Each structure stands twice: as structure tokens, then as C-alpha cells.
Amino acid sequence: MTQLMIPGMLSDGGPMSMLGGSWTLGEAFLLVSFWKPLILLATLCAWGWFVSNVYDKHAARFFLPREQWNVFHLCMATLAVVLAVMMPIHGELSFWIGWVVMVAVLAVDVVAYAVVANKDDRVPEAFHINASIFGKMGEKKDKKEKVDKKAVKVLLAIKGADGRAVPAPQAESPEAELRAVAESVYMKAIEGRASQVEIGPMGQQYGSTMLVDGLPIKGDIWEPAVAVRLMDFWKSVAKLDLADRRKKLSAMIDVELGQAKKKVKVTSQGVPSGMKLSLLFDPEGSVRRAADAVGFLPEQYEAMKELTSTTSGLVLVATPPDGGRTTLFYSVLSMHDAYTHTVQTVELEPQLTLEGAKHQAFDSSVEGTDFATLVRSMLRRDPNVLGVSDIPDAATAKNVATADFSRTRVYVAVRANTAMEALEGWTKAVGDAELATKHLQGVVAGRLLRKLCVNCRVPYAASPDMLKKLGVPEGKGVQLFKKGGQVLIKNKPEVCPVCSGGGYIGQEGIFEVLTFGDDERALAAESNFVGVKASLKKRQTPSLQQAAIRKAVEGSTSVEEVMRVTAPAPAAAKA
Ligand SMILES: [Zn+2]
Known part of the structure; x- marks a missing residue:
């Protein structure tokens, strides 16, 4: 039954509605003669074949903005068709005028691509589009047939x-x-x-x-x-x-x-x-490390746990440029429980998302905002913990220094080679020693040390002189290692397969963890940094160099690497 109904509906409903309604120009055109639309269609098809087979491939090959070009081609084709169909419908002459207009619009499109593409640096001269491309099209096709579909093997x-x-x-x-x-x-x-x-x-x-x-x-x-x-x-x-x-x-x-x-x-x-x-x-993986795995000495890790057990005051986090700053910054923040506390960050460029934390990226393209203002507005929200990734200007330093530290713990990442350098730099940036250090709870400084390849490191007995230089007590049978790079395979020395002969593999951090009490704050408020240093020394807080030497004595790095990293002008000075 249904099958019989459909043809009936079509013959009654279809043409009827078309005849009954008002005609569009296009419909009228279709009814005038059948060969006219065929000519227009053939012209459009020829152009379409050329654009998709020659131009689109050309654009893809030289990394030109392919999608934008396809939109442009489509717009031009639409314009061409509309102009042709809009021509008055009676008379041969006006049809041919319409056709010429269409061809002209399509030609403008073809020329436009050629002109723009030829000017682009990415297109080598030999592949510029000129009249010869039409000549080449035929012969190219024959050759192409043979190599076609033979995609190159990729790894x-x-x-x-x-x-x-x-x-x-x-x-x-x-x-x-x-x-x-x-x-x-x-x-x-x-x-x-x-x-x-x-x-x-x-x-x-x-x-x-x-x-x-x-x-x-x-x-x-x-x-x-x-x-x-x-x-x-x-x-x-x-x-x-x-x-x-x-x-x-x-x-x-x-x-x-x-x-x-x-x-x-x-x-x-x-x-x-x-x-x-x-x-x-793997940018996330390279900066995401648990705080107990970044390289803190056991007593430093305990000090860090103590420092992160409260949510008030200011802590500076310092590393040399490119010295594992992001890793340290995130590791310290991750020591706060982001589920029981609000942990937020303001960053120029967030590298990863800490679970439970809210990262606020600074968007420099938004007009009328600056980093300092963003930091201030974040502080107004009173998060328990706020990490500030950079101090690009004095205004940011001021806004941080005047925060309500009774409600928020603020971590400020600074570029400095040592904790003391960070303290001095921070004081200078704020411009007022008392304001800068009034709420200072601590300074954490870190650097990265290369780890010896365990597969090929070479043990040696340290001389008493060396031990004295390193400040390691004698007579403990200290075993040191130096870098190898080779291993014996069937009694023949060969390049170590683990480190490819480099002798080192991976990095870990060495740190200074300074916690500030009232004495240190009072000294820092007077810019008496020598006094601060002396006061901290009394507490036997390990320095960066001492932390590094401990790593050498443990065998995870070499004395050479300790010297390289803790030398007064660190390797990071290259940046
Ligand atoms: Zn090795």
C-alpha cells in the first residue's frame, strides 16, 4: 500500500508545489533550456577539478594555509554561480554574458592563488605557478600513475x-x-x-x-x-x-x-x-615529580614538611634560570593537600595541572591587564595557598609583599643561584627590606645535578686531601665514583649501552632549605644578610654544596659534577 502511495504523492505534490509557488530565478532558469545549466556546470566542474587536484595539493605540499584557501575558492565559486544565474533569463546573449562573468570570477580565483603562492617563501622557485603548469598537467599525470599510491615508509x-x-x-x-x-x-x-x-x-x-x-x-x-x-x-x-x-x-x-x-x-x-x-x-612528566623524589636530603624533607604544614606567610622558591624551577615550584605546592586547602597559582605559562589545584594563566594578549594586577586579584580571593610563578616587575613584588599573609601562604618563584641570593634579590625587588621580610617563613633554593650511570660508573678510593676538601671526615672508607662511559663485554671495553657513553643519566635536585625564625626576620629587615647567614649556620642547615657532596659520597654523582654545579658561576649562566 505504502509503495503505491509514494509515486502518487510525488506526481501530485512535487511539481504542483513548484508550479503553484513563485519561481526563483534559478528555477526559472532551469526550465528555460536544459543545455544552459549544463554549460555552467561543466565550466564549474573543470575549475573544481583544477583547484582540488592542482591547487589544494600544491598548498598541502608547501604548508600554505590550505583551509583558508579552500574557503576562498568556495566563496569565489558561489559568487560566480550567483552572478551567472542572476543574469536576465531571456535571450542567448545575456546567457553568454553570464557565462563570461562566471569564467572571469573563476579566473580571478585561479590567478589570486598563483600570485599569493608565488610570493610565499615556502614555495621554492621551481614550484611557482605559471602558464607551464597547464602544459605539465598532462605529462605529470602519466608519470604520477606509476608512483601513485606508493606512500613513503614512515617510522x-x-x-x-x-x-x-x-x-x-x-x-x-x-x-x-x-x-x-x-x-x-x-x-x-x-x-x-x-x-x-x-x-x-x-x-x-x-x-x-x-x-x-x-x-x-x-x-x-x-x-x-x-x-x-x-x-x-x-x-x-x-x-x-x-x-x-x-x-x-x-x-x-x-x-x-x-x-x-x-x-x-x-x-x-x-x-x-x-x-x-x-x-x-613529555613536558608534564618532566616537571611532575613527587616532593620526596626530587632529591631533598632526609632532614631537608622533614624541614619541608614542617614548612608546608602551615598556610600563612611567605616562602621564596629559588633556582637558576632553566635549573628545574618548574619542577621545584610544583613539588613544593603539591606538598599542600589541594583537597582540604584551596591551592591556586598565577603563572605566565602553566606546565601542568596539579591535582585539585586551580591554575590561572596570565594572558598577555588581553589588553589592560598586567601580571601584577592579576596577582593582586588572586590574593583578594584569599586562597590558602597561592603560587606566583614569576616576579616580572616591581609592581608584582609590591603586590605580593603587601598581601594578607595571615590568610594565605604565598610561594614566590625567583631566579637566583642560592637561597641568600634569592633573599637579597627579593628585598631589592620590593624595595623595602622590612616589608619584604616581615612575613618570610623560609627560602628553598635548588639546582640540578646529573646522576652517574650506575652501569658504568668507576669506583675509586678518595685521597685524604680530597676528603678534607670535601669536608668529609676521614677513616670512614668513603667510596667515590667517577664517570665511566665504557663497560667490559667479554673482556673488551665497549660503549656503555645504558648511557651511550656519556657516563651520566638523568638528573636530581640539590637543595638548601632555610626556615626563618624571628631572629632571622629581624636581621633580614635590616638588610643584614651576613647576619642572617651566620644565624642559619648555627643551626647547621646544609648548604647547596654540602647537599651536593652528600650525593657524591652516596655514589649518585661525581665530584666533578659537584664542582661544575656548585662553582660560583653556575652552568646556568649560559642562559
Ligand atoms: Zn653508562
Whole structure:
């Protein structure tokens, strides 16, 4: 029954409603003659084939803003069709005028892409769009048929910022070469246990620098043209604006190498001589460490527990630039229970989310706000604990110093090499010693130390001189280790497979944990830093150097590394 009803409904309802209603120009046009719309359709199809088969592939190949271009093409096509259909419907001549207008609009679209694409640095001269592209189209197709569908073998499964997999490029194409370079950058960094790899200008060329256990290691060198495409490849995967070579942009992507899956933070930023791009591997994991695993000595850890058992007053958290600051900052904050207390942060760039804590990122693009004002408004909310990640200016320091410390514990991260340096720097930033130190509960300072590879470290008996220099009591049979790098395999020395010959693997922190009492606060209020130091020394608080020596005596690092890290001008001075 139903089957019989449908044709009836169609023949009655369909055309009837069309004849009964008022006609649109387009409908009228359709009824005028059947070959006219066919000509328009054929023209549109030819243009559409060209744009999708030549232009879209060209845009994809050279990382041009493909989506924006497709929207542009679509708008132009719509305009062309509308103009053609809007032409008066009677007479041959007006139809042909409409057709010419359509062709003209589509031609403008084709020329516009060619002009803009040819001006783009990313498109090599050999791939500029000119009249020869139409000639080449035929012959190219024959060749393409043979290599087509032969995608190059890729080692990495890369997922873009949009969660979609980046397809493997066609074999023997420029993208295949580029992909190979991009993959080798990643593989070398992973094999070298780098936490980060940075590509940036080096003199006339571009080079890569890997960060391994906090130390920079030079990598490959490229011509600027190759480096720019390489950086654009990673930027396009991260869906960052390729045209923006100034502002700091970043996004997360996923990269899989076999079973090893990593989150990678892609960041690009303009530098005076061009642009730099960094790939930061597993950024959350690298800063997320339990407070008892960052390297505090047992008595320091006890002092930290004491310090974080209250929620009032001010604590400074100090590290040299690039010296594990974020790790220390988050570890200290995580010692407060974020479920029984409100723990909040104000940060220029949050690196991870602490469970239960509220992170407030500072957005510099919002006009009329500054970091100092944001800090003040956060303090007004009276959280139990507030972490302030940076003191970019005197106004921020002032706003923190005048907080109501009876209601809030404030942790301020500062850049300093030692706890005393942090105290002096903070006092200077506030500009009033009494105000700066009135509520000071403590200063925690840290640095990073490389750990010896346990597989190849070389034991040696320390000389009495050395022990004296280190301040270690003699006659305890102290066993020290130095870096190895080689192991004996079947009595033949070979490169240690664990550390690849470097002798070190991983890092841990060394710290100073100074807790302030009334005596120290009174001395600090008079800017008597020598007095503060003397007062703390009486309590036998371990210094950074003493903490480092303890690590050497425990065998987790070498005396050389202790000297490198605790020398008066630390390695971080390079930054
Ligand atoms: Zn080793």
C-alpha cells in the first residue's frame, strides 16, 4: 500500500508545489533550456577539478594555509554561480554574458592563488605557478600513475594538534625528503635521551641543539630554506599559524615510535635573526615529580614538611634560570593537600595541572591587564595557598609583599643561584627590606645535578686531601665514583649501552632549605644578610654544596659534577 502511495504523492505534490509557488530565478532558469545549466556546470566542474587536484595539493605540499584557501575558492565559486544565474533569463546573449562573468570570477580565483603562492617563501622557485603548469598537467599525470599510491615508509606515527594522524607523504616527493629530515630530528633526540630539541639560527645557517640532562648538545646543521620548511612542518602538525613568525605560539602533538608514545609540545617564536622552534618531550612528566623524589636530603624533607604544614606567610622558591624551577615550584605546592586547602597559582605559562589545584594563566594578549594586577586579584580571593610563578616587575613584588599573609601562604618563584641570593634579590625587588621580610617563613633554593650511570660508573678510593676538601671526615672508607662511559663485554671495553657513553643519566635536585625564625626576620629587615647567614649556620642547615657532596659520597654523582654545579658561576649562566 505504502509503495503505491509514494509515486502518487510525488506526481501530485512535487511539481504542483513548484508550479503553484513563485519561481526563483534559478528555477526559472532551469526550465528555460536544459543545455544552459549544463554549460555552467561543466565550466564549474573543470575549475573544481583544477583547484582540488592542482591547487589544494600544491598548498598541502608547501604548508600554505590550505583551509583558508579552500574557503576562498568556495566563496569565489558561489559568487560566480550567483552572478551567472542572476543574469536576465531571456535571450542567448545575456546567457553568454553570464557565462563570461562566471569564467572571469573563476579566473580571478585561479590567478589570486598563483600570485599569493608565488610570493610565499615556502614555495621554492621551481614550484611557482605559471602558464607551464597547464602544459605539465598532462605529462605529470602519466608519470604520477606509476608512483601513485606508493606512500613513503614512515617510522613515526604523528598525530596533529587536532588529534588527526598526519599521513605519510608520497614517495620521491619533496614532502618525503622533508618528512625524513623531521623524523631524523625526532629520532636523534630520543636516542640521545634529550628532554628538548631546538632548531634555530646559527650564524648563516640553522642548527639543532638538544638538551640532555640539562646540558646543550649541538646537532645537525641546515641551509635556512630547509630549516624553515622543517620548522613549518612541525608547526603545521601542531596547527600553529605558519604566517606568524614573531609571536610565541605553542601546541601539543602526539608522536609514536613503535610502542613508545610521547606528548610533544611544539613552540615557535621569533628571534632577531629569524625564528626558532622547539620540541619539548613529555613536558608534564618532566616537571611532575613527587616532593620526596626530587632529591631533598632526609632532614631537608622533614624541614619541608614542617614548612608546608602551615598556610600563612611567605616562602621564596629559588633556582637558576632553566635549573628545574618548574619542577621545584610544583613539588613544593603539591606538598599542600589541594583537597582540604584551596591551592591556586598565577603563572605566565602553566606546565601542568596539579591535582585539585586551580591554575590561572596570565594572558598577555588581553589588553589592560598586567601580571601584577592579576596577582593582586588572586590574593583578594584569599586562597590558602597561592603560587606566583614569576616576579616580572616591581609592581608584582609590591603586590605580593603587601598581601594578607595571615590568610594565605604565598610561594614566590625567583631566579637566583642560592637561597641568600634569592633573599637579597627579593628585598631589592620590593624595595623595602622590612616589608619584604616581615612575613618570610623560609627560602628553598635548588639546582640540578646529573646522576652517574650506575652501569658504568668507576669506583675509586678518595685521597685524604680530597676528603678534607670535601669536608668529609676521614677513616670512614668513603667510596667515590667517577664517570665511566665504557663497560667490559667479554673482556673488551665497549660503549656503555645504558648511557651511550656519556657516563651520566638523568638528573636530581640539590637543595638548601632555610626556615626563618624571628631572629632571622629581624636581621633580614635590616638588610643584614651576613647576619642572617651566620644565624642559619648555627643551626647547621646544609648548604647547596654540602647537599651536593652528600650525593657524591652516596655514589649518585661525581665530584666533578659537584664542582661544575656548585662553582660560583653556575652552568646556568649560559642562559
Ligand atoms: Zn653508562
